Amino acid sequence: MSFTAKNPEFAADVRKSFAAQSIMQTIGAQLSRVEPGIVEISLPYRTELTQQNGYLHAGIITTIADSAAGYAAFTLMPAGASVLSVEFKVNLLRPASGEMFLARAEVIKAGKTLTVVRADVFGISGAERTLVATMQGTMFCKE
Amino acid sequence: MSFTAKNPEFAADVRKSFAAQSIMQTIGAQLSRVEPGIVEISLPYRTELTQQNGYLHAGIITTIADSAAGYAAFTLMPAGASVLSVEFKVNLLRPASGEMFLARAEVIKAGKTLTVVRADVFGISGAERTLVATMQGTMFCKE
């Protein structure tokens, strides 16, 4: 799919909002790609973010997937709008191991009020990239 | 529903596993209730855990809901088993504001391999308790 942004400042607006999400700094996540309908967030592995077996906690996987999904939707919203998560569903496919994680979100359907987004989260170790989780969710545009 | 634990050490085993989840210490979450089929986790509000509007990030809501859900399932598993999250779906009902948050998980159906759990997350301000999110998920028992 190919989308066109209505807001010419979409990339700057995503970056500004991302910078205001304190949790992103707390966990060490970074915005690594912002295009119309597509946003990626990367997160280096840290033991402070793990569950009982040393893997990244499913809630932290969700944290980067949800922000990536919300901002992917936000890139297509009109200037001045704000974005809210309505709901998401996450399937955890493999243990979240890796030196780095990448959440890649892509809009499936952009609507006036609701936007449906998919986000895949990969664990990256050296040159290897493994899909560890996938999210399907709905974002709300508040004008 | 009423459930009976097969593992007499279920409460100690939940506490031990919870203590091994580094993320819980990182965000400041605590185990506040452990009964057969029911687990509660509480989390004081901290600005380090917020999204762009100052509310608790949906991923952090999910972090405490998922751990509560996993441990609610774990209380009913046989001794020596371990628990994994298969999938969850979260509906975000209201802005996650509050001085404190409580994730309350309860098993809906306990199976040999799969256990279905519901978790509600409340925002608490003084005497007021508001439902901010609800999760429906599946946990896997690895023996």
Place this chain on the structure above:
Amino acid sequence: MSFTAKNPEFAADVRKSFAAQSIMQTIGAQLSRVEPGIVEISLPYRTELTQQNGYLHAGIITTIADSAAGYAAFTLMPAGASVLSVEFKVNLLRPASGEMFLARAEVIKAGKTLTVVRADVFGISGAERTLVATMQGTMFCKE
């Protein structure tokens, strides 16, 4: 929770819309309860509705759960509005056996645009009632 209907004709409007859902007649489903925020639909077992093992197909379970959920939301919408399903998630808990099935939907959070609903589906055999599936979904109010 307790809800108040804004539309004094909510029950008649639900019945009229239900009567217009051809699929309900095709499968033999009936509206068995309509209250503010709560709707129940019942469906007698028929072999024409089954999957390969003779149980009610998960899609038919979903059909009655989704209509019950949509109408539960609809009871709380203003007069003249229409209801659309945004999304739902269904956990299938047990084989869907029974002489009769009952989908019971209840609103969790009613909003101006979005309403979150839970629906449980029971299989009924004589005096025994077993939870076979549970749904968590979002409905849209189109005014």
Place this chain on the structure above:
Amino acid sequence: MSFTAKNPEFAADVRKSFAAQSIMQTIGAQLSRVEPGIVEISLPYRTELTQQNGYLHAGIITTIADSAAGYAAFTLMPAGASVLSVEFKVNLLRPASGEMFLARAEVIKAGKTLTVVRADVFGISGAERTLVATMQGTMFCKE
């Protein structure tokens, strides 16, 4: 992704099981593609399957998506296994209009016990094909 079937009779086994799903004949659905990890089911529009506005009911969309998803998972299971739906989540993207509907399911991750599948449902009118719904679900392999 590319998958290899373990069961050399996977296609015949899918066809046999599909033929035993009475609901497929009741609604007029047909198996239109069976490959390792991919299954498609097609369904002509019929007014008997509609909701109150004349669109295909979300539960019928789910019926073909769930069967396609289950059989996509089944193609990768060992001979003699049976498949059960654990859970699914459906986002309804557009009104389900069309002369014909196609559910296309593809395995995302095949595991020994659990297989995660995505299914897209398209409405087809002449040469036009529109995505009307998307499902993300989990299937269970019972050996």
